[in-house]
Structures are given as structure tokens and as C-alpha cells.
Amino acid sequence: MTKVIRIEANNINKNLIKEASNCLKAGNLVAFPTETVYGLGANALDINAYKKIFIAKNRPSDNPLIVHLGTFEEISRYVKSIPSEAKTLANKFWPGPMTLLFESNGVIPRQVYGNLDKIGIRIPNHPIALALLKDSSLPICAPSANTSGRPSPTKASHVIKDLNNKVDIIIDGGDCLFGLESTVIDITNNKITILRPGAITLEMIQELFPNACQANTQKKNSDKKVLSPGMKYLHYCPKAKVILVTGNNIKYKINEYTKTNNINNFIVFCSPSSAKKIKNMNTKVLGSNVQECAHNLFDFFIEADDNHIEYIFVEEIEKIGIGRAVMNRIERAKTEIL
Ligand code: TXA
Ligand code: MG
DSSP: OOEEEEOBTTBOOHHHHHHHHHHHHTTOOEEEOOSSSOEEEEETTOHHHHHHHHHHHTOOTTSOOOEEOSOGGGGGGTBSOOOHHHHHHHHHHOSSSEEEEEEBOSSSOGGGGTTOSEEEEEOOOOHHHHHHHHHHOOOEEOOBSSOTTSOOOSSHHHHHHHHTTTSSEEEEOOOOSSOSOOEEEEEETTEEEEEEOOSSOHHHHHHHOTTOEEOOOOOOOSOSOOSSGGGGSOOSOOSSEEEEEOSSOHHHHHHHHHHHTTOOSEEEEEOHHHHHHTTTSOEEEOOSSHHHHHHHHHHHHHHHHHTTOSEEEEEOOOOSTTHHHHHHHHHHHOSEEO
């Protein structure tokens, strides 16, 4: 049985945090809010605990989990060394929506991170996540709290629907601020590469390191060695088919497509101006800026599934700032481009 506990982010009930922290210490699973998406947490040092994450999510064992820590000082317990670039990035962006990869010293078992040499570490910036990390004094491994391949949860209700009875405690701490997962960054031989775009954007990182670059994150369904194993799996997919609509004339393109394919049950996620132009269709404004689009995307995907929508047409958004991360998730969820 899953127990849902409500904790106010701005008025934290220490007894409830203690209850969740004891649950983690006992080797069980706790879903908790972070500023990016909800995480499904377990004690990263306890083999029986982190195994439960892979089972609950139906997650391939080679897809590495991110380890969450409460403070920068703790990192040295788990890594061989801390490159100077990592210190600079950490100073600027932690606690926050950024995951850095470090050479692991093996103290956290390698099964947690797909038997790789590097371990992804993040210090989240959410009062509930930080309270849980502090109270438990544990490294908490936590992927997004969704069944593998599905959109990440940005509200407790998403987790309750998706993982009910597979998790011991779900902490309801309200909506996640950003709504997309953290930026994953690799540092190898002084070279900084973004493996997964997020709220800490390429532009923000290039202000510190002008040569930082974005890895190619195109969908790969092969077993070919990829920088980040998560990249080769289908991701973020609602049950509805997602169709990306690019360029101008979106009304015409969607009209043609739906007529040709005899589709009636669909919704269009678009900008406020496009919504005005296509009043005759079922539309939903994804956001009036890229931040709002990020915040809403997964929530809207999940809502469309709840409403048994068959097709979601998503208007392309500008690839600037967090818009790059939004487009990355849409591109990986899509089945077609118009
Ligand atoms: O915002 C987030 O990062 C959320 C919250 C809960 O912190 N977590 C999250 O975890 O999104 P997850 O497991 O859903 O996505 C983590 C992805 C993996 O699929 C993998 O591609 C990459 O991050 N990753 C993690 N550790 C890695 C490693 N050691 N090497 C390469 N890629 C890694
Ligand atoms: Mg995930």
C-alpha cells in the first residue's frame, strides 16, 4: 500500500520528513518533489533498495540513476576527483537543476549507474528534497518517478496515478517549478558536454565556458555505445501519438493530416497566437514563453492521456534557453514531423 503524505514546501513538517527518511533507511521507496520533476528515491548504498526502483519503473538495468546529495562536501566520499570545472559549475548552479558526471570511486555500487565508470550527482534545490537528504544523511538515487518511457511527473497526482502501490510513500509537495528534468553535463579532459538539455541552458554554461557544447541527442534505438545510456531508449511518451508541427501554416498542415488520415480525436498544443488562428480545433496554449512551455509539457501530455486523446500535434517552439530542452523532449516523444 502506498501512503501519500502532504508536506508544505514553505512550512516543512519535520515529523513527516522523519517518517519518509525512516522509510528510505529501511530500504523502501519514497517519491518526492524536486524543482525539476518528482523523483523516485531509494538509499543508493543499499542493493535491495535501489533494485526496487528498477522493478517499480520497469527500467532497463543499464540506464543509470542520478544520485542526489544534500551538500557539495559529501561528493568527495563517492568520486575519485572533482575537476575545477565542476567546482565552478557547482558554485554557480547548485543547488539546482543540474547533474554533473564524476569518475566514481565505487563506494556507491556501480549497478546504481549502469555499471559505468562515471556517476551522475545532483544537489537539488527544493526544500522538501533537501530536508529529506539532510534528515536521512543518505545518498538518494532517484530517477523521475514514472514508468520507464512515459512522461516525467510534475505533480504528485501524476505519481499516484502511475506508480500507485509500487512505492511506499509519495510526498505531495505541490507542482514542480521547472517541469523538465535536470541538465546532465559531462566533463572529460576539460571539455564540457551537455548530454541532456535542461533548465541550466547551454547559453548559461557558455557564459562560464565558451567552448561548452551540446551532444547530439537524437533518438537512438540501437545498442551502440552512447554517451548517456538513457539516450537510446524511447522517452517521455504519452499514449497518444505525438506529431511535431514545424514552420508556418500549422492550421493547413494539421487540417490536411487529420482529413487524410481520418482523425477526429486530437488536440493541438501551440502558442497563444496560433491558438487564435485555429479556433475551430481543440487547442491548448502550451505557454506564452519557453518557461511556461517547459512547465506545462509533461502535465499536458498526461492530461491528454487521461482524456483518451489519440493524437497530439505540438507546434515547434524556439530553441533558445530552456526551449532547447522542451524541443529535445518533444523530439524524443514524437512519432512524426509535419
Ligand atoms: O531532474 C532530474 O534529473 C530528475 C530528478 C528526480 O532529479 N531525475 C531524472 O532521472 O530525470 P532519470 O533517471 O529519469 O534520468 C536520468 C538520465 C538517465 O537516463 C541517463 O541518460 C542520464 O541521466 N545519466 C544519469 N547518470 C548517468 C551517468 N552516470 N552517465 C551518463 N548518463 C547518466
Ligand atoms: Mg526519467
